[in-house]
Ligand SMILES: [Zn+2]
């Protein structure tokens with residue numbers, strides 16, 4: 001999708017302009033980048049309709065740049081800035097303490113372009129001589145380089161959330177603590193997160209701080225204070241804890257949950273009503289009118305409560321003012337998981353163990369969908385093995401009372417859009433999941449054609465991990481998502497929100513687009529072990545970020561209704 005690329009280039013331009021102290025234009029480009037980031041329509045379509053300048057914050061000048069990017073893949077202005085400052089911005093920005101101004105200084109004075117250059121110059125003590133640097137800063141930089149290398153990117157939500165929950169539980173268990181909440185992007189269920197932020201109310205802050213910094217998970221104490229402490233966990237992730245009064249806890253929750261963009265909007269609304277909003281409450285003159293609960297603040301501003309997952313300034317503020325927020329899908333709504341692997345293919349647990357895991361989650365039904373023939377690395381099953389497994393499932397269904405096991409398979413879509421299991425066999429299955437596992441770089445037209453062909457097969461019920469992305473490893477494949485969404489809607493193929501922490505595919509904004517095309521969804525775990533069945537909360541979080549409601553998600557239906565919602 002071009003939107004992401006356009007937004008990225010606009011943001012990079014803003015970075016360069018920041019080096020040039022051109023703050024007026026920095027603001028304009030950042031605003032434009034945000035507008036493009038949250039679009040649910042293809043920017044190309046908007047361009048073709050000549051409506052670029054109708055978008056908020058996009059004037060004639062920036063519209064021209066966007067046009068260039070759409071047509072040539074880049075903008076001359078951007079290329080010139082890159083030439084002027086040939087530095088690896090992304091890499092250097094990953095080092096704590098390095099902003100655009102310092103990066104400019106380092107480049108102009110010492111020719112530093114990347115992490116390696118930076119390390120070399122710091123070790124030669126060339127950096128301390130620069131204006132405004134000194135030996136302390138040089139030493140700190142050297143330490144921070146190590147971390148930038150190790151944790152070059154943000155952390156996956158699915159990796160950090162269990163850790164955050166563990167910390168929350170431990171603090172909750174202390175007799176001195178009252179309320180404990182994880183805030184920040186974890187609470188918003190963003191797919192990658194920076195650090196862990198915890199808020200607490202307590203009559204004895206000192207005890208909580210003492211406990212917090214002495215947890216066995218802590219690698220290093222960065223700051224220990226009376227109401228705020230920061231540590232680096234042994235995993236390398238930073239964790240902050242802050243104590244607030246019960247009376248202002250809601251305001252603090254809202255403030256530290258973010259997003260920054262939504263907080264800005266909320267402050268604007270407060271001001272327009274003659275009030276002031278901060279982490280200490282909503283104030284009229286000196287008087288606090290709300291602050292104890294988040295709900296109170298929203299209501300005092302005459303808007304509905306906005307669930308954390310929607311707080312991205314993507315239209316939720318307006319919707320909350322009009323009383324038009326969606327009633328979001330909940331984890332408890334999910335009645336069955338339709339994408340599971342056992343050790344018949346590349347899963348870790350036995351078929352029976354996977355089913356028991358599903359019973360434990362309270363599901364009404366579950367589908368076993370092993371990899372098939374052509375996926376050799378995943379120990380794919382041939383037709384005979386699939387039929388053998390079907391008989392095993394019949395036996396288990398007779399034995400178990402609290403769940404229905406559906407027969408399925410995760411078939412591969414080959415380079416021409418054909419499946420690696422014959423239709424006669426697929427007809428015997430309850431649920432067929434189809435996926436692209438190879439040739440993802442085939443190219444826009446061929447790959448789109450291939451997926452469309454598979455969806456047109458009347459045996460294919462679900463398109464799994466539709467864009468093939470892997471966070472921090474592989475970008476979304478280049479496909480025509482509009483066409484895929486249209487064909488999914490026409491053929492009644494369900495689109496998967498895959499809950500694997502690395503995939504989360506469809507991602508939030510694509511969920512929203514798919515729903516706007518009238519598509520129906522399923523949220524699956526693609527679990528390869530019993531434990532991974534718990535990932536469902538990540539998929540549901542992603543669907544919520546994409547504004548999905550219960551009615552949009554077919555595996556919220558009871559078994560009968562679910563089977564009816566599948567193709568014949
Ligand atoms: Zn797969």
Ligand SMILES: [Zn+2]
Pocket residue numbers: 339341410526
């Ligand atoms: Zn799978």
